[in-house]
Amino acid sequence: MTADIATVLWKEWKEILLFRSRAGRLGNALSMIMLLAVFGIYLPLQSGPEWVTSPLMLAAWAWVPYLLIVGVIADSFAGERERHTLESLLATRLPDRAILIGKIVAATSYGWGVAVASLVLSLITINIAYGSGGLLIFPTPTLLAILGLSLLISTLASSLGVLVSLRASSLQQAQQRLSMSSLILFVLPIFTLQVLPETIVTSLARAAAGADLTTIYAAVGIVLLVLDSALIFAATARFQRARMILD
Amino acid sequence: MPSFAIRMDGLTRDFDGLRAVDQVSLEVPKGHIFGFLGPNAAGKTTTIRLLLGLLEPSAGRAEVLGFDTRMEADAIRQRSGALLEHTGLYERLTAEDNLEFHGRIYRMPAAERKSRIQDLLTGIELWDRRREPVGKWSRGMKQKLAVARALLPRPELIFLDEPTAGLDPIAAAALREDLVSLASKDGVTLFLTTHNLSEAEKICTLVGVIRRGVLLAVGSPAELRSRRKGQQVEIVGRGASESLLAELRSLPGVRAVDDQDGRLRIDLETGAEIAPLVSRVVAAGMQVEEVHRGAESLEEAFLAMVREAGEEGQA
Numbered sequence: 001m002t003a004d005i006a007t008v009l010w011k012e013w014k015e016i017l018l019f020r021s022r023a024g025r026l027g028n029a030l031s032m033i034m035l036l037a038v039f040g041i042y043l044p045l046q047s048g049p050e051w052v053t054s055p056l057m058l059a060a061w062a063w064v065p066y067l068l069i070v071g072v073i074a075d076s077f078a079g080e081r082e083r084h085t086l087e088s089l090l091a092t093r094l095p096d097r098a099i100l101i102g103k104i105v106a107a108t109s110y111g112w113g114v115a116v117a118s119l120v121l122s123l124i125t126i127n128i129a130y131g132s133g134g135l136l137i138f139p140t141p142t143l144l145a146i147l148g149l150s151l152l153i154s155t156l157a158s159s160l161g162v163l164v165s166l167r168a169s170s171l172q173q174a175q176q177r178l179s180m181s182s183l184i185l186f187v188l189p190i191f192t193l194q195v196l197p198e199t200i201v202t203s204l205a206r207a208a209a210g211a212d213l214t215t216i217y218a219a220v221g222i223v224l225l226v227l228d229s230a231l232i233f234a235a236t237a238r239f240q241r242a243r244m245i246l247d
Numbered sequence: 248m249p250s251f252a253i254r255m256d257g258l259t260r261d262f263d264g265l266r267a268v269d270q271v272s273l274e275v276p277k278g279h280i281f282g283f284l285g286p287n288a289a290g291k292t293t294t295i296r297l298l299l300g301l302l303e304p305s306a307g308r309a310e311v312l313g314f315d316t317r318m319e320a321d322a323i324r325q326r327s328g329a330l331l332e333h334t335g336l337y338e339r340l341t342a343e344d345n346l347e348f349h350g351r352i353y354r355m356p357a358a359e360r361k362s363r364i365q366d367l368l369t370g371i372e373l374w375d376r377r378r379e380p381v382g383k384w385s386r387g388m389k390q391k392l393a394v395a396r397a398l399l400p401r402p403e404l405i406f407l408d409e410p411t412a413g414l415d416p417i418a419a420a421a422l423r424e425d426l427v428s429l430a431s432k433d434g435v436t437l438f439l440t441t442h443n444l445s446e447a448e449k450i451c452t453l454v455g456v457i458r459r460g461v462l463l464a465v466g467s468p469a470e471l472r473s474r475r476k477g478q479q480v481e482i483v484g485r486g487a488s489e490s491l492l493a494e495l496r497s498l499p500g501v502r503a504v505d506d507q508d509g510r511l512r513i514d515l516e517t518g519a520e521i522a523p524l525v526s527r528v529v530a531a532g533m534q535v536e537e538v539h540r541g542a543e544s545l546e547e548a549f550l551a552m553v554r555e556a557g558e559e560g561q562a
Binding site: 003004007010011014015083084085087088089090091092093094095241242245246 | 262296299300301302303320321324325329331332333334335336337338339340344348349351352353354
């Protein structure tokens with residue numbers, strides 16, 4: 001199974017990096033460079049030493065992999081179906097799970113890889129600009145949270161994208177639905193906070209203020225883990241060869 | 248070990264009330280080139296999908312290489328190759344990468360993979376273009392590459408849906424030779440669909456005719472040709488008048504007469520005499536240049552079978 005996943009990963013990585021066309025390839029490279037420049041150079045320079053001390057910076061890292069992954073993941077199944085490569089892929093000996101997991105891992109590793117590269121670049125930038133002898137680095141819990149939570153967010157974007165792509169009849173439909181799902185995903189917590197009774201919101205805020213950062217990171221991590229598992233389970237249930245052929 | 252590569256027993260598949268494959272039963276022995284012939288929407292592609300375990304039958308069952316298509320589809324796909332309706336090539340990837348991916352799927356060792364890719368690409372004269380993305384290639388080049396991809400892991404059984412479509416005559420002839428050699432030397436079983444009936448006649452050892460999901464006939468091309476009752480004669484010459492055609496049509500033993508630009512094609516009952524017919528034509532003033540006793544081609548047999556099945560369906 002691992003070798004089969006690696007095979008799918010090999011192909012997916014090639015396709016992600018080569019992307020659809022010369023224009024697409026350029027667009028893909030530009031978005032990667034832009035993200036590296038913004039999160040690795042511009043924002044650290046603007047924030048100063050606070051970049052490595054403020055826990056709020058964590059929120060910025062959530063966006064890096066998400067933005068990258070939603071740009072490519074809609075193509076995973078809907079694109080293959082549209083370009084008539086899906087049936088040939090399904091006619092091979094590759095197990096269902098290897099195809100599905102390979103595609104999720106490919107997109108996740110792409111988004112998370114660029115996030116980690118941005119993180120390293122931001123640390124280099126901040127130390128060059130503000131280091132003055134000492135090493136500026138995130139506190140260990142924050143660093144672990146950035147790495148862990150960005151990985152979970154990458155998995156969330158990939159598994160959500162794969163599920164949407166599996167259900168879509170065309171690449172365009174997959175892209176539209178993924179944009180809509182992403183919007184709901186980000187707007188829903190804000191909307192929920194607004195509709196909740198004020199007493200509950202106040203007690204939640206109190207609990208958050210009273211809790212230490214590690215507990216908050218762990219709680220967010222658990223929520224993401226549950227969401228990731230649910231989405232991967234839904235995608236696995238949806239991925240049936242016969243259904244894929246007939247859709 | 249079973250001696251057949253494919254066995255279907257009442258294989259049936261329905262789609263929303265429409266029967267695409269209707270109780271098809273047949274056996275394809277190992278090492279044969281089986282041609283599955285039928286008009287568009289006859290059920291050929293659905294049958295291939297059922298045999299690869301990509302679709303489940305509504306009724307009946309099928310075994311491929313001794314494995315049940317419903318329960319052991321993974322084992323079937325492990326041992327067989329397929330070139331389906333579309334080439335299924337990744338157009339952003341190079342030719343070499345397309346084959347590399349397929350070789351990895353079938354877990355070919357790296358050294359074997361590399362040499363096999365080189366052999367296949369050299370064989371189809373695309374080795375020099377191996378680093379080009381295939382999206383820029385012509386349909387014929389893509390088709391050749393897709394066939395090479397199906398052959399890459401040396402499967403025991405290969406499904407080919409219109410393998411020579413889009414190929415130039417030279418490439419098509421070369422591919423046909425390769426397919427015959429695969430079956431005769433390597434014992435590979437080929438299950439191919441084609442609209443090119445002269446091609447099927449040349450390379451298939453066994454053919455099946457399907458129409459609207461129903462298998463009309465199975466046998467060698469010679470058997471299928473001989474199943475049709477009657478005989479044909481073609482008289483080439485000048486001066487065939489309408490009255491002559493009418494006279495010929497009225498003769499006992501003559502089933503049909505067709506004039507195609509000076510070529511009279513006459514369908515006769517079995518055992519009908521040809522010599523008196525030619526004498527009658529000469530006596531009627533037609534200048535006869537050639538007379539051919541017609542052996543019905545597979546194409547003619549196929550067309551007649553499909554036509555008769557259509558007439559029976561309407562009746």
